[in-house]
Amino acid sequence: DWTPTSFIEETVEALQEKIGDGKVILGLSGGVDSSVAAMLLHQAIGRNLYCIFVNNGLLRKDEFPQVLDQYEGMGLNVKGVDATARFMEALKDEADPEKKRKAIGRTFIEVFDDEATAVDGAEFLAQGTIYPDVIESVSATGGPSATIKSHHNVGGLPDFMKLKVVEPLKALFKDEVRRVGRSMNMPEDILGRHPFPGPGLAIRILGDVTLEKVKMLQEVDAIFINNLKKWELYDRVWQAGAMLLPVNSVGVMGDERTYEKCVALRAVESTDGMTADWVNLPYEFLQATSNEIINKVKGVNRVVYDISSKPPATIEWE
Numbered sequence: 001d002w003t004p005t006s007f008i009e010e011t012v013e014a015l016q017e018k019i020g021d022g023k024v025i026l027g028l029s030g031g032v033d034s035s036v037a038a039m040l041l042h043q044a045i046g047r048n049l050y051c052i053f054v055n056n057g058l059l060r061k062d063e064f065p066q067v068l069d070q071y072e073g074m075g076l077n078v079k080g081v082d083a084t085a086r087f088m089e090a091l092k093d094e095a096d097p098e099k100k101r102k103a104i105g106r107t108f109i110e111v112f113d114d115e116a117t118a119v120d121g122a123e124f125l126a127q128g129t130i131y132p133d134v135i136e137s138v139s140a141t142g143g144p145s146a147t148i149k150s151h152h153n154v155g156g157l158p159d160f161m162k163l164k165v166v167e168p169l170k171a172l173f174k175d176e177v178r179r180v181g182r183s184m185n186m187p188e189d190i191l192g193r194h195p196f197p198g199p200g201l202a203i204r205i206l207g208d209v210t211l212e213k214v215k216m217l218q219e220v221d222a223i224f225i226n227n228l229k230k231w232e233l234y235d236r237v238w239q240a241g242a243m244l245l246p247v248n249s250v251g252v253m254g255d256e257r258t259y260e261k262c263v264a265l266r267a268v269e270s271t272d273g274m275t276a277d278w279v280n281l282p283y284e285f286l287q288a289t290s291n292e293i294i295n296k297v298k299g300v301n302r303v304v305y306d307i308s309s310k311p312p313a314t315i316e317w318e
């Protein structure tokens, strides 16, 4: 019978056996999977686990410093790397969704490789791959999802990273990963966190990405997410976020005519992200959130709510 406790015991033992005195590198994303994988390895090999947490400048508002603090609080040997400028440079003037993904994926590998090479004598690369990732990347090789979107966080290693791969969560489903994390007393806000795409806010800013647009969207997103938490709706939603549209529309403020940005809010329920439906959020919630966004975020004068299901729409807009 599968229990978190027996899984942890067996996995820690197997990791110790496999790794011995070797050094392991792991990229933390702030998400559930990489965080739980890190904690398992931490239990198994302690300081021989070298975690790298890259800020691509496309995370949620304040997420980088806050999550980095949490990781340190969990005792992890973690290095935070702020590569915002490098990612922004790679994204400069790029408006095509797939090219944006590729630029981010490429830059991530470059930054990560610089950091990994700095760890002397590393032998292993750990990843938070879970069972559905394995299935999806296998079925995607010939299937439509491979061509629709290139999910850059699954797949082969670049040639220059000749490390042996360790994937302690490869046989688990998401809910099992959460149970393992709970059993290791990890912070509930890491375990309960909504999924967040690797390319981050870049694929929620339609068109080209600038630091100014990222800042604007971070403010909008923070209001939306904080309100979901305040109204106790966060845990009833599978994933939520805001999209910054490449559209200006006319508004009025006092006796001034405005011509400013429009944002779309999206909240979906789903079990695996493959299909999804929009969440019937209370009108009062939408009203309060829309007012707060328009009042507080300079440059936004219109808010809409996305009522499309997947398929045919996708969860992200790019």
Ligand code: XMP
Pocket: 101, 149, 150, 151, 152, 153, 195, 196, 197, 198, 199, 239, 273, 274, 310, 313, 314, 315, 316, 317, 318
């Ligand atoms: P879509 O938009 O395809 O999203 O319905 C399904 C789930 O996948 C996430 N997503 C990504 N995750 N890299 C990622 O790591 C990506 O390029 C990417 N694109 C979409 C999305 O947030 C949702 O959870």
